[in-house]
Amino acid sequence: MTATAKRSRIERYEPTEVEPRWQAKWDELRLHETDLHDRSRPKSYILTMYPYPSGDLHIGHWYIVTPTDAIARFHRMHGENVFFPIGFDAFGLPAENAAIRGGFLPREWTMQNIANMRRQFRTMGATFDWRAEVVTCEPEYYRWNQWFFLKFLEAGLAYRAMAPVDWCPKDQVVLAREQVEGPNRVCWRCGTPVVKRDLEQWFFRITKYADELLSYDAIHWPEPVRLMQTNWIGRSEGAEITFETAQSEHHAGGEPIRVFTTRPDTLFGATFMVLAPEHPLVERLTAPTVKPAVDAYVYQSRRQTEIERLSTEREKTGVPIGADAINPVNGERIPIWIADYVLAGYGTGAIMAVPAHDERDFVFARKFGLPVRRVVAAPGTEADDPMDDAYVAHTVDERLVNSDRFSDLPAEDGGHRIVEWLAKDGRAQATVGYRIRDWLISRQRPWGTPIPVVYCDRDGIVPVREDQLPVVLPDDFEYQRNGDNPLLHHPGFLDTTCPKCDGPARRETDTMDTFVDSSWYWYRYLSPHKDDGPVDRPLVDTWCPVDQYTGGAEHAVLHLLYARFFTKAMRDCGLVAEDEPFKRLFNQGQILGADGERMSKSRGNVQDPDELVQRFGADTVRLFLMFMGPWDQGGPWSPSGIGGVHRFLTRVWTIALDPHGSEPGDPESGHLPAGEDEQAARTAIRRAAHKTLMVVTAEYESFKFNTMVAHLIELANTLMRYRGTSVAGLAEWDEAVRLLLLMLAPSAPHIAEELWSRRLVVAGSAWSSIHTERWPEPDEAVATDETREVPVQVNGKLRDRVVVPAGISEIELEQVVLARDKVRAALGGKAPERIIHAGGGRLVNIVVR
RNA sequence: GCCGAAGUGGCGGAACCGGCAGACGCGGCGGACUUAAAAUCCGCUGCCCGCAAGGGCGUCAGGGUUCGAACCCCUGCUUCGGCACCA
Numbered sequence: 001m002t003a004t005a006k007r008s009r010i011e012r013y014e015p016t017e018v019e020p021r022w023q024a025k026w027d028e029l030r031l032h033e034t035d036l037h038d039r040s041r042p043k044s045y046i047l048t049m050y051p052y053p054s055g056d057l058h059i060g061h062w063y064i065v066t067p068t069d070a071i072a073r074f075h076r077m078h079g080e081n082v083f084f085p086i087g088f089d090a091f092g093l094p095a096e097n098a099a100i101r102g103g104f105l106p107r108e109w110t111m112q113n114i115a116n117m118r119r120q121f122r123t124m125g126a127t128f129d130w131r132a133e134v135v136t137c138e139p140e141y142y143r144w145n146q147w148f149f150l151k152f153l154e155a156g157l158a159y160r161a162m163a164p165v166d167w168c169p170k171d172q173v174v175l176a177r178e179q180v181e182g183p184n185r186v187c188w189r190c191g192t193p194v195v196k197r198d199l200e201q202w203f204f205r206i207t208k209y210a211d212e213l214l215s216y217d218a219i220h221w222p223e224p225v226r227l228m229q230t231n232w233i234g235r236s237e238g239a240e241i242t243f244e245t246a247q248s249e250h251h252a253g254g255e256p257i258r259v260f261t262t263r264p265d266t267l268f269g270a271t272f273m274v275l276a277p278e279h280p281l282v283e284r285l286t287a288p289t290v291k292p293a294v295d296a297y298v299y300q301s302r303r304q305t306e307i308e309r310l311s312t313e314r315e316k317t318g319v320p321i322g323a324d325a326i327n328p329v330n331g332e333r334i335p336i337w338i339a340d341y342v343l344a345g346y347g348t349g350a351i352m353a354v355p356a357h358d359e360r361d362f363v364f365a366r367k368f369g370l371p372v373r374r375v376v377a378a379p380g381t382e383a384d385d386p387m388d389d390a391y392v393a394h395t396v397d398e399r400l401v402n403s404d405r406f407s408d409l410p411a412e413d414g415g416h417r418i419v420e421w422l423a424k425d426g427r428a429q430a431t432v433g434y435r436i437r438d439w440l441i442s443r444q445r446p447w448g449t450p451i452p453v454v455y456c457d458r459d460g461i462v463p464v465r466e467d468q469l470p471v472v473l474p475d476d477f478e479y480q481r482n483g484d485n486p487l488l489h490h491p492g493f494l495d496t497t498c499p500k501c502d503g504p505a506r507r508e509t510d511t512m513d514t515f516v517d518s519s520w521y522w523y524r525y526l527s528p529h530k531d532d533g534p535v536d537r538p539l540v541d542t543w544c545p546v547d548q549y550t551g552g553a554e555h556a557v558l559h560l561l562y563a564r565f566f567t568k569a570m571r572d573c574g575l576v577a578e579d580e581p582f583k584r585l586f587n588q589g590q591i592l593g594a595d596g597e598r599m600s601k602s603r604g605n606v607q608d609p610d611e612l613v614q615r616f617g618a619d620t621v622r623l624f625l626m627f628m629g630p631w632d633q634g635g636p637w638s639p640s641g642i643g644g645v646h647r648f649l650t651r652v653w654t655i656a657l658d659p660h661g662s663e664p665g666d667p668e669s670g671h672l673p674a675g676e677d678e679q680a681a682r683t684a685i686r687r688a689a690h691k692t693l694m695v696v697t698a699e700y701e702s703f704k705f706n707t708m709v710a711h712l713i714e715l716a717n718t719l720m721r722y723r724g725t726s727v728a729g730l731a732e733w734d735e736a737v738r739l740l741l742l743m744l745a746p747s748a749p750h751i752a753e754e755l756w757s758r759r760l761v762v763a764g765s766a767w768s769s770i771h772t773e774r775w776p777e778p779d780e781a782v783a784t785d786e787t788r789e790v791p792v793q794v795n796g797k798l799r800d801r802v803v804v805p806a807g808i809s810e811i812e813l814e815q816v817v818l819a820r821d822k823v824r825a826a827l828g829g830k831a832p833e834r835i836i837h838a839g840g841g842r843l844v845n846i847v848v849r
Numbered sequence: 850g851c852c853g854a855a856g857u858g859g860c861g862g863a864a865c866c867g868g869c870a871g872a873c874g875c876g877g878c879g880g881a882c883u884u885a886a887a888a889u890c891c892g893c894u895g896c897c898c899g900c901a902a903g904g905g906c907g908u909c910a911g912g913g914u915u916c917g918a919a920c921c922c923c924u925g926c927u928u929c930g931g932c933a934c935c936a
Contacts, residue, residue, distance in 0.1 A: 182933080224853060228931060231852065236935075261936060274936090316934085346935045353936085359850095360934055435935050553930080627874070629862055633855095641861065641875045648874085650889090665881045665890035707863070710873035717873090720890090791869040796917040798869060836916055838868045845868075847916045 010661075013653040015617020019750040023125055031769060032127040034083045036526060036539055044080040045543050046072040047522050047582070049551030049559070050087045050134075053113040054094055057120040058599055059607040059625075059637060060591045066622040067588070067631055067705055068550045069126040073746035074700045076127070077775040083543060085132035085525040086121065088114050091142075091448045091514045093171060093189060099447075100479050106447040107475045110137055120610065125618050125749050127771075132525040136517040137447075141524065143470030144534035145516050146452040148566075150463055151573045157205045158441075160461065164278070164344070165201055165440060166194040172483045174201060176440045176513060178232075178558050196302075202451055202510065203438040206565045210235065210434045212579075213564055221585040222632075225556045232557040234435025238262035239419045240348065241428045243273060246324040246333050250287050257281060257325055257336075260347030260433050263357060265415030268403040269375035270352035271365065273325045273336045274318065276344035277301040285336065287322025294321050294338065301340045316341055316364045327352075328427045329418065330404060339364065347433050355390065362390035376411050377401045439562065441513045446477045446486045448511025456498035456505040465499045471507065485509050518559050519566035522546055522581065535575060546582045553587035560585070586703060589634020596636045607637050619748035620646040626705035626747060648713050649751055652744065655719045656737050656755040662724035670724040681722060682732045688718045689736035690783040693776060696743050709747070715740055738776075745770045792817050793845040794826040810837050817844055 026032060048068040051061055065086075072084040088110075095106035104112075114135060121128065134141055152158035166175045168187040174197075179188040186193050206213075210233050216226050240258050247253030257273065275282055277298045286294045297319045318339030325336050341360055342351050355365035355372040365372050372387055376398050383401035400406050400414040409417065422428030442451065450471040452464035464471055474493050477486035487493050487509035498505040520534070526543055527536035545567075551559075560582075567581040592598060593605025600606065612621050624645040629635060654661065663669040672681050692715040699708035719736055722728055738759070745752040749771060756770035785806055790813065792800040800822040804813060814835055817823055827848055834847040 181931095185933085224930085227853065231932065234932095234935065238936080259936080263936080341934050341936095343935065351936050358936065360936075363934095433935070435932095556931080627861090633862095635861080638861075638875090644874045647889090654889095663882085663890045667881075668891075706861090707873080710863075713873060789869085793868085793917070796868095796915095801869075834916065836868090838917080839866085843868045843917090845916055 010654070010657045013650050013751070015619060015649075015750065016614065018754045019123075019125060019618050022750045022753050023122060026125075026127075026769075026771075029769070031771060032084075032129055033131060034081065034129050036083065036543065038081050039542070041079055041081040043543055043547075044072075044075045044082045045522075045546045045548075046075065046082060046084045047546045047549045048084075048086070049549075049555070050089050050518070050521060051117070052092060052094070053088045053090055053110055053117055055113045055116065056606075057117055057609060059609050059612075060599060062124065062609050062621060063591045063625050063634070064550060064552065064588055065121075065126060066124055067626050067703070067747075068548075069124065070622070070626070070700070070705070070746040071548060071550075071703070072127055073749065073771060074775070076771065077742075077746065077773060079774060082127075083132070083525075084127055084129060085134075085522075086126075086128045086130075087132075087134035087521060087525065087528075088117070088136065089514065089518055089521075090114065090135050090137035091511075091517055093173075093445065093447070096445060096447045096479075105475055107137065123610070123613050123618055124622070132528055134521055134524050134528050136514075136521065139470045139472055140529060140531070141521075142449040142473075142517070144520075144524070145449040145512055146464070146469050146471060147466065147534060148516075148520070148570075149452055149512070150466060150469075151575075152204060152569060153463055155569075155573055157208065157569050157572075158202060159205065160200060160202050162198060162200050163203075163440075164196050164198050167197040167199075168192055168194050171445075172485075173443050173445055174199065174440060176515070177437045178439075178561070199442075201440055201442040203440055204565070204569075206439045206562075207434060207436055209565055209568050210436055212568060213561065218580045219583055219585070221582075222553075222587055225553065225560065225585065225587060228556040229561055232436060232561065234433075236262050236433050236435075238431060238433060239264045239428050240431045241267065241328065241352065241419075241422060242426070243325040243328060243352065245285060245336075246326050248287070248323060251285060251323055255281065255285070257350055258348045259350045259352045260431065261352060261354075262433070263354065263415065264419045264428070265400060265411045266354040266357045266375050267327070267329045267352065267418055268400075268406070269354040269356045269373045270327055270334060271355060271371045271373055272334050272353045274339050274342045274351050274353050274361075274364070275321075275336060276342045276349040277338045277340055278344040279338070279349045282321060282338055285321055285323040290320065290322040293319050297338060316360070316367060318364065318368070328422055335370070337364075337368075345437065346435070356387055357391055359390045359392060362387075373402055375400060375402050383407075439513075439565070441516055442510040443513055444485045444509075445511055446473070446509075448514060449473070449516065450487075450493075451508045451510050451512060453508045454496055454498060454505040455508065456501060456503060458503055459498055459500045462498055462500050462505070468499065473511075487511075515559060515562050519562045520570065523570075523576070535570075537575070540576050544576065545578050545580055548584045548586065549582040550586045550588060552590055554590070556587075586632070588631045591634055592636045594637050599637070605637075607639075612639070612642065616642060616646045617649075617750070619751045620649055623649070623709055623748050627709040629706055631703055631705055645709070648716060649748060651716050651720055652740065652751065653755065655716060655723060656741065657758065658723075659728040659733060659737075660724055672725050672727070673721065678726055681725065681727045682730060685719070685722060685727065685732045685736050686779075686782050687785070688715055689732075689739045690778045690780075693739055693743065693778040694780070694783055697775070697778070700746065705747070712740065712743060741770060742773060742776050745773070788841070790817075790841065791843045792820070792823055793843065794823065795847060796845060797826075799823055799826040808841075810841075813837070813841070813844065817846070 046068060048065055072082050076082045090110050095110045098104055098109045099106045136142060149158055166180045168175055170190050170192040171187060175187060175194060180194050181188050184193055214230060214233055214235060238261050240260050243257045245251060245253050245255040318337045320335050320337050323336050324333040327334055353361040355361040356374045357376055374383060374387060376391060377383055379397045398411045400409050400411055406414045406418060419428045419430055450473055452469060452471045454462050454464060456462050474490055477490050479486055480489060494507055496505050496507050523535045523540055526539040530536055563581050568579060570576045571579060593603060595605050597603055597605060609621060620642060624642045627645055692711050695711050696708050727733060741752045741756050753770050757767060760767055787803050788806050789801050789803050791798055792802060800820050802816055802820060804816060830848045832846045833849050836845040
């Protein structure tokens with residue numbers, strides 16, 4: 001028989017035949033349905049961020065989901081009851097944009113995409129429990145958004161307010177503070193520069209939880225995400241200090257103006273005061289003589305969109321309002337200015353300007369010729385040394401100067417004393433400032449959760465009664481040429497009756513930010529169709545918090561912050577018991593297009609996974625994505641290398657089905673490696689398998705999938721070397737193949753199942769799925785080498801390597817090493833000064849002078 | 850500007866806690882099998898000198914600590930991510 005004839009005995013590996021067959025079988029067996037009430041095993045809630053139904057799954061979805069699926073499967077093989085659901089984040093602008101382009105209503109477009117994506121998801125072979133699916137644009141989901149809104153309203157966590165808000169002129173929508181990006185302040189979605197508008201809007205009071213959100217004690221999250229959230233919340237300790245206006249010709253004086261500062265120690269250096277142009281006192285304090293200039297400035301800064309603000313290095317502007325304030329520490333009159341570098345929304349909208357110790361104030365003072373007075377001096381600096389820059393450093397040794405009786409005190413201490421002193425008669429108070437603002441949830445778009453309130457001429461703003469929920473979104477709205485929210489022109493939706501007086505009323509047409517949907521969806525997975533409440537409390541208590549959450553880092557201060565807020569708010573409304581939603585978080589990197597840019601249809605750099613699955617199979621695609629590099633890194637997409645992973649699976653196929661075959665292209669094929677007898681070969685195989693099991697187990701646990709795959713490839717290569725030899729097919733070989741398949745099962749579930757099944761047939765055993773097997777235990781004794789190779793350095797340079805018994809003593813090792821020719825040559829006759837045995841015998845370094 | 854992450858062969862990347870730099874894969878070169886090609890398999894593959902044995906150099910650049918540095922420290926450069934006058 002020729003070698004080719006031998007090879008042809010086994011079928012080729014055909015993933016397109018294998019994979020759908022097993023997917024159907026798993027479905028039939030309901031292998032992936034979780035019994036949420038099974039308490040006999042430890043629970044494990046594995047969650048991956050649900051996708052927006054944009055139309056097609058792209059390679060980025062696979063990159064997020066398939067390793068997460070491997071994690072879920074790995075846990076299941078450890079005997080845990082794993083819940084791994086998926087759903088769709090179905091409200092949002094892309095559906096509207098598609099509808100405006102024509103041909104579809106947002107609902108139709110969305111539902112078609114969902115149907116398509118469900119089909120695509122199945123080709124992954126992921127273990128989703130589809131019974132848990134949530135689709136957020138369904139009334140059975142979004143009615144609970146409305147219900148939460150009413151609860152939050154009751155609890156004072158939702159409110160309506162007039163506020164200057166960021167408006168995207170292209171999307172015709174108000175944006176949350178978190179959705180405005182970059183120095184040019186552009187819309188996160190379309191990149192259009194936003195403009196300010198004054199509008200009555202609905203807010204969620206996330207600021208109430210600012211301090212609690214700063215604590216990460218209960219969660220294990222990546223440091224970068226925690227830092228980003230911490231910076232976003234932006235807590236700074238300081239004091240509010242009350243100045244009073246001075247009496248002048250046009251003004252009686254005595255009007256309090258509160259300022260916020262983090263540097264009360266510099267109070268004696270305040271040489272002027274600046275109000276935000278929007279500050280309510282501006283109108284009242286402005287002197288008649290400068291009123292035209294002040295009005296012009298206020299008008300201009302109000303009108304100014306952020307477009308004009310091309311750079312933060314922009315020239316500072318401002319005008320004096322012709323009034324003075326009195327510095328409470330020294331009674332000095334200081335001029336009041338308005339300038340747009342003071343923000344109305346932070347602190348009190350007013351600052352005391354200390355040009356000597358604040359860069360911005362310094363620049364402003366220089367530009368307008370305002371006095372600069374040093375009040376903090378570093379060691380070696382005199383109180384009246386001239387200043388070329390603001391001195392802002394904070395060191396332990398600096399002391400106060402020019403500060404009356406506080407002079408010579410250390411700066412920090414002096415600051416405290418100044419506040420204490422002023423606090424006695426209520427002119428100061430220690431406070432905390434935050435950068436974070438309340439979450440603006442109103443959107444002027446029709447494709448979202450209707451906010452459940454009505455406007456009644458008699459009763460004003462009236463919440464919809466709980467028993468009247470859901471406020472159902474009509475499907476048949478029409479887009480308006482003028483860009484108005486279509487709901488404003490939909491009488492069937494708009495006209496209603498007042499829940500209080502039954503008189504005619506108008507519905508709120510604003511809908512909720514879609515981030516409301518994603519702020520609690522993982523709770524709903526546990527009871528997606530429950531119709532008497534948003535969450536099933538006993539199930540939530542059993543299953544939450546989520547044990548492992550995976551998703552992109554782009555949500556660090558959007559979704560992930562809102563989700564934490566929602567959990568805390570739900571807790572305070574008595575709905576859940578926990579403080580945090582996600583115990584552990586892993587941010588995988590992003591797959592970019594081949595051009596290094598974000599994948600998008602418009603750039604034409606989207607990689608279609610279906611095509612790769614057709615060619616190589618889902619298992620190869622899954623494994624390749626895991627092998628590419630560290631999971632948290634991502635990177636530009638390149639398919640080169642996928643062939644290597646596919647070859648690996650083909651080798652696994654060959655090893656498992658044809659251990660006795662040989663390679664005609666290799667003259668050594670069928671012979672044991674030189675110098676190895678059968679016994680040594682059997683030991684080598686066992687050792688390789690158990691060593692691999694040890695490292696692969698650790699790599700699954702720490703999500704180091706790239707090296708995990710590398711180690712599986714290595715094991716397969718080792719087995720390949722023994723194929724066709726006298727040890728192929730023996731017990732050790734068989735065990736190694738068995739371990740290889742089990743280790744492969746979480747990552748390449750189809751081929752593992754197929755080969756496992758065929759082994760069972762050969763063994764005459766009844767069929768059972770590899771995915772219900774327990775993860776194997778390594779035999780550490782077997783995995784330990786009897787000898788080891790020790791690198792030998794002389795003065796830190798590698799000169800030789802010696803193979804010694806594993807248990808050799810340091811003294812014996814030194815004798816062996818010093819007798820080596822290469823070592824003696826390198827020593828050049830000199831006596832060793834010192835011999836270093838590094839890290840448990842990993843290396844020997846001989847030091848000579 | 851501030852905060853954070855990172856810089857290793859032609860490429861993706863590996864290297865536990867300061868201890869053999871380049872695992873594994875791609876690509877490349879050579880070979881086997883084949884009438885031939887594909888597929889598959891085997892060998893080599895950081896750079897330089899050398900027929901070879903061997904030697905020298907090498908982890909962004911420059912300095913430092915150490916018996917020993919890709920890893921720690923200092924200075925600088927580059928790339929990526931976040932923030933955007935937050936008093």
